[in-house]
Amino acid sequence: MAMLTPQEIETHLKRIETDGYTILAEVIAPHLLDELLADLRRIELERSSQPADNLFEGYKTVRIYNLLTCGKRFEEIPVHENVLPLVERVLDRGCLVSSLSSIRINPGEQAQPIHADDQLIPLPKPHVPIVCNTMWALTDFTEENGATRVIPGSHRSADSPVLGQSYESIPAVMKRGSVLVYHGSLWHGGGANYSDRSRVGVAMNYCAGYIRQQENQQLGIPLEVAKGFAPRLRKLIGYGLYKGLLGHIDKCSPVDLLDGTSPRVVVGKPSL
Numbered sequence: 001m002a003m004l005t006p007q008e009i010e011t012h013l014k015r016i017e018t019d020g021y022t023i024l025a026e027v028i029a030p031h032l033l034d035e036l037l038a039d040l041r042r043i044e045l046e047r048s049s050q051p052a053d054n055l056f057e058g059y060k061t062v063r064i065y066n067l068l069t070c071g072k073r074f075e076e077i078p079v080h081e082n083v084l085p086l087v088e089r090v091l092d093r094g095c096l097v098s099s100l101s102s103i104r105i106n107p108g109e110q111a112q113p114i115h116a117d118d119q120l121i122p123l124p125k126p127h128v129p130i131v132c133n134t135m136w137a138l139t140d141f142t143e144e145n146g147a148t149r150v151i152p153g154s155h156r157s158a159d160s161p162v163l164g165q166s167y168e169s170i171p172a173v174m175k176r177g178s179v180l181v182y183h184g185s186l187w188h189g190g191g192a193n194y195s196d197r198s199r200v201g202v203a204m205n206y207c208a209g210y211i212r213q214q215e216n217q218q219l220g221i222p223l224e225v226a227k228g229f230a231p232r233l234r235k236l237i238g239y240g241l242y243k244g245l246l247g248h249i250d251k252c253s254p255v256d257l258l259d260g261t262s263p264r265v266v267v268g269k270p271s272l
């Protein structure tokens with residue numbers, strides 16, 4: 001599967017600036033999609049996972065959170081070479097994993113309320129992207145089966161949507177293996193599933209390195225598991241410094257504590 005060229009990344013970046021989202025068409029290898037689908041099914045069955053049964057998370061939607069604790073395969077998601085370079089352009093190289101979860105919208109589910117993923121953050125809008133989220137299509141996303149609904153350009157609004165109010169939106173229709181990448185201020189929501197099959201997506205969400213992650217990665221992922229992560233993934237979950245300063249421990253990087261190596265003083269030397 002060919003990596004995105006610098007030119008393609010620029011085109012997608014422009015789309016995110018203008019429309020608030022873009023779709024990376026069929027950028028994930030089919031074997032990875034199959035393996036992720038099989039892993040998710042197994043985990044759901046082992047845990048007897050049930051819908052959260054509330055308006056926001058759904059009445060027929062099954063979600064698994066904290067996927068980086070669920071096996072090696074999920075470690076490929078945050079660092080994927082066809083997606084991360086674009087996210088790094090929207091945020092910067094100091095971006096973090098904010099959360100990683102699966103969303104299986106089962107038949108009969110109603111549409112999720114339209115919302116913006118950064119709307120809890122009390123900054124005047126519009127603002128620069130501080131959240132950049134991605135939705136991986138493990139199955140085809142169609143209008144009928146609950147493709148994510150988006151409102152193009154809404155990330156430029158000075159307001160946030162009112163929860164429960166209905167808004168005109170369009171479905172982000174995409175083939176399995178495609179990834180929707182969007183600005184955290186984009187108004188969107190999961191669609192209703194009128195089909196007889198589940199729509200399965202992975203919500204791989206990133207935030208800027210200077211704001212709080214949605215899922216607490218340092219406590220949520222056992223140290224022994226994090227120690228087995230590749231260097232880039234360790235930084236992405238928060239074992240690094242933002243611009244060589246934010247996140248330090250006694251002027252050293254948390255990654256030294258993770259490794260058990262002697263802490264080296266690094267604050268003061270920009271490392272990004």
Ligand SMILES: O=C(O)CCC(=O)C(=O)O
Pocket residue numbers: 103112117135146147148149188189190191201
């Ligand atoms: O499932 C989807 O398509 C979107 C889900 C979503 O936006 C959310 O749960 O915050």
